[in-house]
Amino acid sequence: FNLAADLSYSNVYDEQTQAVFYNPETGVSEVCPVNVNGNWSASANLWLSHSIKKFRLLSRIGGSYSHQVALLNEGQSVAPEKSLTLGRSCNSRIDVMYMAANTTLIADFGWRFSNPVNRLRGSRSYMRDYDMGLNGNIRFLKRFDAGGRVRYTLRNSSIAASGNDEQTILDLNCSWSFLKNEAMKLAFEWNDILNRKKSISRGASPNGVYEYRSHIIGRYFLFTLSYDFRHTR
Template sequence: DSVVVIDQYKVNAIKNNVFKSNLAYTEPLSKTLTLVLNYGLSLSNGRSDRKSFNQSVQGRYDLLDTEFSNDYQLDQIINSGGAIFNFKKGKNVLNAGSKFSGVNFKQEDLFNNMRYDRKFVNYMPQAMYQYNFSQQKNFRINYNGNTQQPSLEQIQPIRVNTDPLNITLGNPDLRPSFRSNMNASYSSYKVISSQSIYISGFYSFTKNPIVSDVTTDNTTGASTFRAINLSDKTPSNFSVYSSISRKILGTNMGLGFNMNGNTSYNLINSVQNQTKNMTYSPSININRYKDGKYNFYGYIGPQYTTTVASVQQAFNSNGWGAQGYFSGSVQLPGKFEITSDGEYTYRGKTQAFNESFKQFLWNATVSKKFFKAQNLRTSLQGFDLLNQNQGFNRSASNGNITQSSYRTIRRYFMFTVSWDFTKMGGGAATPAPQN
């Protein structure tokens, strides 16, 4: 382990201004075909003035550290336009088209008197097809793509020394990547039996992706990070979700299943690493309500997660978990209402982490409405009544499987008074003068 003390006084002044506008024009070309044209203009400018001062002999922090001080001025103009054709006939709905945006980017390093200009074009095609079997049953599939430009931080990072063991380097030779997204869904609902079926799927992939190249010094533990293009690999994401529900004895009961995963790449000390994540989540849910009386909803289900990195195959983060949630509200006499909700989370031990995590977050509210219109409400709310709230996260990226825990706001109470303005009054109408 290494410990580095940074004894500096830092002053940051950051300011951003953004203006956006958009115009759209629709032209019917026939009874079944319309054309939508749009144009947008976006202007943004900002300044990031970050100064670091070292301690002088007098004990004051007034010696400017020129290596880790920055003063950047950023100006950006984006002109965008596009055309979308919409076709609708019978049970068929189809639209297709594309949008383009031209970006003029200018950054000035006022501290070192340097200027960086960049111009690029973003391409955003889209298409959608929907077939309506009936008002309660349809199938839909769509596609959209977009150019992903490298960020300013990836091209020319701001020099900072707040984390000397992790240094980010710029790469001015980065090229844009292109991401394609596809999803499809099928839904059906039977009114008499209150039976519903829903199936959806999503898949995306990225060509010429921008990934992280990490080099770690095993002696000092310091790492440098640089973004590069990876032309021979294609990162991807996918998800599949299905659910079926039916009303039984006045209660809506349903089963659901969700599966999602992703594959990502990066370089670790010049060795290409592949990280695969998968999550499987079946669930059961119930819902029962009566207008003006009560409403209850809840679901619960196990979860199994796998995380494997090719560079460190001996370590993984495969493990079980569980998720549950409930919410409910009851209307009481005297215009009182009680509402409550809770969420349960459990993450089991894995090969990488020999500890489990569980918590139950429970909130409740008592409220009362006033007046005939019931537009004045007072509420007493209690959050995290069991005082268990804690930040927790497990993730895998850049060949590292990490777990973080952090403190957050725990149990607290809040009293609120709210007034619902349902009308914007203009006063009584003035009668017309009579001759």
């Protein structure tokens, strides 16, 4: 039975940001770097691990708090306004592992919730992420390996028009080792058989709540043939 904890704190002095100043008489806008203070963050985590014969439990629970400052001028104000965003989040993860001579199974579950608040706009938003998965690998006849991974993810947030966003990923792989000392290996891997993999990240800053989506490779398979020269003695 093992128990551990960690605390962290960071503070940035004279952070540099861009400020927009507007002269209503001339209609000229001036953009210049300005130093601001008040950007700091803190986090805490608690770790627990325990082993019972071939089973091992790993768990973590933690939270964070951030204080972010920026200067915004969304209209044509003479001077920019200070935008303060307070970020609060908590998260947890549980991993259960089974490890035998020829078999490995890992089940995991994760949860994350964040609730940023912007004082300038008086707005509040939320972001929730859940994920669970099962990874496994088995070795049989001393030369064959087979395994796979299935993972389910659910994302939910207050971002406009985003709604619930879920995905299920299924990957499979197998390999055959042969020749003397199993030096040669032929492997096959098929990634995201369901072709539902997505790349999405969400967060908040003094400029607003954001969501990034990027294109990634969908379903694909791969054959590899490798030779380990360390086994040729």
